[in-house]
Amino acid sequence: MFDRLWAPHGLVRYGVAPDHPEVKNCTHKFDAAATDPRFKFFGNVDVGSPSTPSPIPHTLRLPLTSIFTNYSHLLFATGCTLPTLHPSLPPSSYCTPALSLVHWYTQHPAAPPPPPLERTTHVSLIGNGNVSLDVARMLLTPPSILAKYDVPAPVLDVLSRSQVKHVSIFGRRGPLEAAFTTKELRELINLPDAAMVPIPEDVLDVRETTRQQGRILQLLRKGSNNAFGTTQKTWSLDFYRSPTGLVLPNEGEGTAMAKLNLAHTKVGGETGRAVPTGQTEEVETSLVVTSLGFHGEPTAPFYDSELKHLRTMPGGRVVDGNEEMKNVYASGWAATGAKGVLAATMMNAYGVADAILSDWLPGDKEVHTTMTPEGEGAEDVDLSKKREVMNPEPDLEGVPGEVQEGLETGVVTQYEDWKRVDEEEIRKGVGMGKERERVGWEEARAYLERS
Secondary structure, three states: OEEOOOOOOHHHHHOOOOOOHHHHHHHHHHHHHHOOOOOOOEEOEEEOOOOOOOOOOOOEEEOHHHHHHHOOOEEEOOOOOEEOOOOOOOOEOOEEEHHHHHHHHOOOOOOOOOOOHHHOOEEEEEOOOHHHHHHHHHHHOOHHHHOOOOOOHHHHHHHHOOOOOEEEEEOOOOHHHOOOOHHHHHHHHOOOOEEEOOOOHHHHOOOOOOHHHHHHHHHHHHOOOOOOOOOOEEEEEEOOEEEEEEEOOOOOOOOOOEEEEEEEEEEOOOOOOEEEEEEEEEEEEOEEEEOOOEEOOOOOOOEEOOOOEEOEEOOOEEEEOOEEEEEEEEOOHHHHOOOOOHHHHHHHHHHHHHHHHHHHOOOOOOOOOOOOOOOEOOOOOOOOOEEOOOOOOOOOOOOOHHHHHHHHHOOOEOHHHHHHHHHHHHHHHHHHOOOOOOOOHHHHHHHHHHO
């Protein structure tokens, strides 16, 4: 397993909200798998073209050809790592993707700068999925509560200086189309020091078609535990609003607010899409945070610019041009694009594992433990051709030369390295009365060299 990040577990470590420790319990399964002597983990390794700069400068660059030479099968489980930006809201000091905030408060190796919370009073979140609600909750939860979770000390320091008083969560459609879950909404409603702005009755005058929609509408009608007007901090769910632009203040104005332009919308009857009504409004805001989904990296091997992820046949078999790549596979968001929750991507991974085993078994034997994942964008594939790029008889104990050199110089990490750092993070956390105190790459590397 090659990971661009120095620590394993991907989104569990660098995506799950710190105050959701129960979601991270799956790491026990990962630890169990890592004890298999056939498993090897190589962290801080970025696989791809050497001519393309890595988003994480300290990684070891490994050409894809080295993978082809040293292995018989290849699986891309690289997800969708880039945020989808809004065409009317280019990034600036007043507008940032939600992913940057998530990477900041999880101390991701990409190391984005902290948001300027000491001069931020009003935050506008564009998009109302679970990531938006996570960000809102992190900004509105007292740091004294967050301090017991896996929130790094530098993050808590910034949050303790925050001047945020209100968070607006804008969605272009209505409550029935909202992407957040009941659990995430309930957590916002139960915040101890914040209250929800009541939603106009006409917005909630809709008929649910599913049990989940009914529960969400019930919660929205009830409102937050704290009555509006009784807390210093507030938040709002602003439905039927679509951004059309952001006017920045003049340079040098310091704490001046930007002006977010919004079009009022309604849901089109036949299409279900948001369509403008002709009405508009302007909202003064300190910071706009866009949370509009994700897509794959255009420089990734076998990336399809139209799909914004890899093209695959059923079973996650990767396609390049009109040819199937023999023994090359993709699973999860790398194959499907950014859709579905954790359970869906897990079942997709099981289905791709079935396909790998079925292709490896002799004759027509097949393995089916779950549904075979559907492909996408492979309609014109010539089934009579398979391009062979992998090594059919690799050295099972061999390691790419670049990786071996990285292991010797301490640039590449292995799973046992991670477990040592993991123990140290937990030890430090116990002394601070929290779940763990996580470290960054430089501190981890120094610790590994000392221990």
